[in-house]
Amino acid sequence: MSEIRTLIVDDSTVMRKIVERSLRQAGLDPLIVYEAGSGTEGLEMPSMDGLEFLRQLRAQNLAPGVPVVMITTESSEEHVKQAILAGAQGYIRKPFTAEQVKERVLPLINAA
Amino acid sequence: MLLNGVRNAAIATKRGSGEKEQERAMGVSLRESLQLVSDPANLDASAEEVFKMMLGIDCHRDSEPMVIEPESVTAVVGFGGLLSGACLFKSGSSTAIKIAAAMTGMEFEEVDDTVKDGIGEICNMLAGAWKGKVPDLAANCGLSIPAVITGRDYNLHVQAPEFKLVHSYTFDGGSFEVTIICDGLQ
Numbered sequence: 001m002s003e004i005r006t007l008i009v010d011d012s013t014v015m016r017k018i019v020e021r022s023l024r025q026a027g028l029d030p031l032i033v034y035e036a037g038s039g040t041e042g043l044e045m046p047s048m049d050g051l052e053f054l055r056q057l058r059a060q061n062l063a064p065g066v067p068v069v070m071i072t073t074e075s076s077e078e079h080v081k082q083a084i085l086a087g088a089q090g091y092i093r094k095p096f097t098a099e100q101v102k103e104r105v106l107p108l109i110n111a112a
Numbered sequence: 113m114l115l116n117g118v119r120n121a122a123i124a125t126k127r128g129s130g131e132k133e134q135e136r137a138m139g140v141s142l143r144e145s146l147q148l149v150s151d152p153a154n155l156d157a158s159a160e161e162v163f164k165m166m167l168g169i170d171c172h173r174d175s176e177p178m179v180i181e182p183e184s185v186t187a188v189v190g191f192g193g194l195l196s197g198a199c200l201f202k203s204g205s206s207t208a209i210k211i212a213a214a215m216t217g218m219e220f221e222e223v224d225d226t227v228k229d230g231i232g233e234i235c236n237m238l239a240g241a242w243k244g245k246v247p248d249l250a251a252n253c254g255l256s257i258p259a260v261i262t263g264r265d266y267n268l269h270v271q272a273p274e275f276k277l278v279h280s281y282t283f284d285g286g287s288f289e290v291t292i293i294c295d296g297l298q
Contacts, residue, residue: 014230017216073240075249095165
């Protein structure tokens, strides 16, 4: 499982730490990235929100076949729909537990 | 001035989130559900949920005001859309440091950028959890990016809000205060 790399993209140091800890508890080896635009070669658009980052990632085909899980405070059906349309395979609402991260991420990795 | 800034940012965020949502928002009135929106139990449930899930800490509503420290940290997240206003999180500096340490597993000696980031995230999650308790708000109310204020001897004043909830909470190691200010309902 540790050979699988997961990428965390967030402009918040604290959120990166929390997600990193959750992924490590799930047996994964996360690669931490400072903010949107600095984690994917060819995508040089700093300071965009997660949804825009995902749209650009998919539009430029920079990570074909790589599942993406969005973590966000917004929880309405409309926001979930927007994330799915942008190319997310999973959605986690803040606040969340490490167990919820594991439950959302591991099935996607196993299916990829 | 700061509150106007975060409020406007929340409204801008809401405007950018899709025309369909805007159309839905126009067909919904929160005035009819004011009692539900201002229910104090929603704020208590939100605070307990955020602290339990993100910090693994039990916090409880306290009838006493939060412990005053010489320096404090305040985070503000604005609401825009069907409800305009703000969610504020305030604690003393030592409590803010303990919260950030519990969130990250790191140690802090002062309120640095990571501590401010953590308190901003807590406020963001409180605002999101609170609005998520009311379905119309969850779908039709946007949040601004958190703004964080640190220092001593400052007050925040909002003129004649529609309603205001100010709750104090304690946990093993500190106390904090959460304020919901609603200054406009559609």
